[in-house]
Amino acid sequence: MKRVYGVIGIGAKMANWNADFTGRPKSTNSGEIFGSDKALKYPIKKMWENEGKKVLFIKSWKTEKARENVSIVPNKLAERYKLLFGEIDKRNTKVILENLFKAIDVKNFGATFAEEGQNISITGAVQFGQGFNKFNNTTVEIQDILSPFADSKAEEKGKEAKQSTLGTKITVNEAHYFYGFSINPRNYDEYKTILGESFEGYTEKDYQEFKKAAIVSATAFNTNSKFGCENEFALFIECKDDEIYLPDLANYIKFDSKTREINLEEIEKIISKKFDKAEVHLNPFKVNVKTIFDKYNIFTKEKL
Numbered sequence: 624m625k626r627v628y629g630v631i632g633i634g635a636k637m638a639n640w641n642a643d644f645t646g647r648p649k650s651t652n653s654g655e656i657f658g659s660d661k662a663l664k665y666p667i668k669k670m671w672e673n674e675g676k677k678v679l680f681i682k683s684w685k686t687e688k689a690r691e692n693v694s695i696v697p698n699k700l701a702e703r704y705k706l707l708f709g710e711i712d713k714r715n716t717k718v719i720l721e722n723l724f725k726a727i728d729v730k731n732f733g734a735t736f737a738e739e740g741q742n743i744s745i746t747g748a749v750q751f752g753q754g755f756n757k758f759n760n761t762t763v764e765i766q767d768i769l770s771p772f773a774d775s776k777a778e779e780k781g782k783e784a785k786q787s788t789l790g791t792k793i794t795v796n797e798a799h800y801f802y803g804f805s806i807n808p809r810n811y812d813e814y815k816t817i818l819g820e821s822f823e824g825y826t827e828k829d830y831q832e833f834k835k836a837a838i839v840s841a842t843a844f845n846t847n848s849k850f851g852c853e854n855e856f857a858l859f860i861e862c863k864d865d866e867i868y869l870p871d872l873a874n875y876i877k878f879d880s881k882t883r884e885i886n887l888e889e890i891e892k893i894i895s896k897k898f899d900k901a902e903v904h905l906n907p908f909k910v911n912v913k914t915i916f917d918k919y920n921i922f923t924k925e926k927l
Contacts, residue, residue, distance in 0.1 A: 632856025803873035
């Protein structure tokens with residue numbers, strides 16, 4: 624397959640798509656709200672895991688006993704590898720590489736594997752940029768939450784716990800994040816030589832698995848803070864050949880904050896006739912897209 628470029632759009636309403644360590648929506652020093660690539664990759668990986676596919680770089684848990692205490696702690700990388708593929712063969716890097724590429728997240732996003740005498744770095748075929756919010760009127764909402772339990776810290780200070788504890792939930796009123804991405808199958812050419820004919824590289828099947836998850840995984844991933852975060856837009860541009868190099872297309876999207884219209888005119892000018900196929904998937908109840916490309920309903924998959 625050839626190179627693919629595109630943009631994934633995530634809408635958030637009274638939700639927090641990607642919080643920093645203070646609980647506020649992640650932002651630059653100038654106050655521009657954005658979501659990291661990790662925030663988008665996680666629901667994709669979670670969806671793959673729920674479908675029964677091998678996912679290596681995702682948190683999993685184990686019980687750990689220390690004297691009389693039993694703790695629940697995250698697995699280390701080597702332990703996660705063992706869960707999926709068995710013991711690490713320290714003497715056989717080729718086998719480790721073969722196993723790593725059997726994990727769908729590694730096949731797409733690459734990996735850094737530094738365990739048990741091995742130091743393997745794989746640059747993924749799929750690369751994401753940061754997802755910047757293009758909605759002009761985003762405000763941060765802070766809600767006080769009353770706990771049903773008394774304040775245990777008061778007892779620690781020698782005071783009677785008469786009041787329930789207070790917490791906060793931080794969301795945005797509305798935000799629209801746009802992530803540019805590229806897929807370069809040739810990133811894996813060197814591994815074809817190392818692993819032999821059994822390794823096909825990044826295939827059309829791999830791309831379709833990524834595409835399916837990229838379109839719906841945020842909507843499928845519902846937690847307290849992520850409820851209200853949904854896939855609302857996706858653009859996929861399949862190039863004619865491998866000698867076409869495009870910039871981060873998210874930078875060329877125009878978003879009208881009043882009408883919630885996504886305008887792709889600048890992208891259409893940039894790519895001209897360099898593509899074999901271009902598709903737009905959208906939630907027609909949330910956004911409108913102005914484009915010459917084929918448009919599909921993100922829910923029904925029907926052409927609009």
